[in-house]
Amino acid sequence: MDSQTANTLHQAPRTVFFDVSTLNPDKVTGIGVYMNQLWQHLKDHPKVKFIPVIKLSRLKNRKKLEAYLGRKIQPLWPWTGIATKNAVYHGPDFKISMGSSIPKVVTIHDMVVFEKSYNTSAFYNKGIDDLTAVLKSDLSAVIVNSEFTKQEVLKYFPELASKTYVTYLGCDRSYPLPEKIASLSTEKYILFLGTLEKRKNVTAVLEAFKILCQKGTDHKLVLAGTWGFGDDEIKAAIAKFPFPEKLVHLSYVPNTQIEELFKKATAFVFPSLYEGFGIPVLEAMSLGCPVVTSNEGVLKEVTGEAALHASPHSPQEIAEKLEQLIHSEELRSKMIKLGKEHSRRFTWKTCAEETLKVYQKI
Missing domain, CATH: 3.40.50.2000 (Glycogen Phosphorylase B;)
Structure with a gap:
């Protein structure tokens, strides 16, 4: 680890509440790959405590997720994190489930809900409303996966220019032993x-x-x-x-x-x-x-x-x-x-x- 990275990690928050509400262990594709890979690379960080959290409406999935992640998952109560110093909440899948006053980060993977020709009318209207509500909320940072998506976000929400950061995804995940087709x-x-x-x-x-x-x-x-x-x-x-x-x-x-x-x-x-x-x-x-x-x-x-x-x-x-x-x-x-x-x-x-x-x- 180089000195710049070590210095950055030293200044990182002490606690990150990482929202795994929508992770599906039975079918880890797309955003699920992103969530799982971030979790696997950050869960045992020596200076930052990563706590997986799940919103109350998804509590029925908690045991299966705990078995998959290998860690206890904390229910996401309205007061979660309020008394925690130097904490950050991260919604890695377009959504923000926390309403408390701690800094909130959301990952926006694309802006396809704003493309009417690629959505049903119902999904288009609801998707725009939901994503707009997230991006108009009290956010501390927006993570996007490419410069292209950053420009797509800023096209609709230019006020987020100083809060939007690009983190490219990885492609180096391991696969189980291949099966013959x-x-x-x-x-x-x-x-x-x-x-x-x-x-x-x-x-x-x-x-x-x-x-x-x-x-x-x-x-x-x-x-x-x-x-x-x-x-x-x-x-x-x-x-x-x-x-x-x-x-x-x-x-x-x-x-x-x-x-x-x-x-x-x-x-x-x-x-x-x-x-x-x-x-x-x-x-x-x-x-x-x-x-x-x-x-x-x-x-x-x-x-x-x-x-x-x-x-x-x-x-x-x-x-x-x-x-x-x-x-x-x-x-x-x-x-x-x-x-x-x-x-x-x-x-x-x-x-x-x-x-x-x-x-x-x-």
Whole structure:
């Protein structure tokens, strides 16, 4: 640990109330990965006591969460923390559950609720109201996962400019021993991993892959993910796809299979239209899978020169980039090397240390 980090940790608060109310031990994805990784890297800090807390409406989940986290969880009463000196409360999942006067930090992972085309009307209206209430509350700091998301927050809440801090996420989580996926044991395939929803641009992936099929590709397309908003359009595109034998849908993929999926894929395609960070592209890189992704928004920011970029609005461009990786082993090897080097910059240890610095600043 360098002297600057040691000095920062020395000045950190003595107590952090870390809200785990929405963590689901049975399905740790997305924000759950973030919460779990922060907890694992901070729970045994020598100078700061991290106390997991849970709001009263989630108390029925407490025993399962305690078994998962390996620590007793404290109910979040209205008076929690009032008498605790040098304490901070952190809501890591968009929400603030504490109303007391201690400093409060919230993590905003994206501002997609402000994008009407990616939400139901009910969720759009409620999401804006809920997130606005959080960001207009008495906050000491807002943590975001990228410069892109910081600008999205400030577009709607410019008054938070001096309180908003970027802490990039990590992609270096460990996986259990991989399980074999029988249906893909000898197949060549291109992989998409993520919720099958409108903003992930799955229909463009299907259009791009159709172009490859028309050229006689020997690859399949694996769509790994559960259904999400706008799935009617995606299901319709799959139903009329002219090469159905080339499509494989794996639904939810457990951690025991993710590593094998990435390592055996020829390429990972992720031309999402809107992300707050984009952990899957970095995980793919770290596991030696070259990436084709969007040339705009946060995905350009987090992948730099270590991925091939295409317009998410052009299936033709996406197909061309995939075709390059399929037919050029030299390019594929180059992108695998660049991807592994680039992904090493994004660690959960660094994310935890940067989070501690935010606590210290407030």
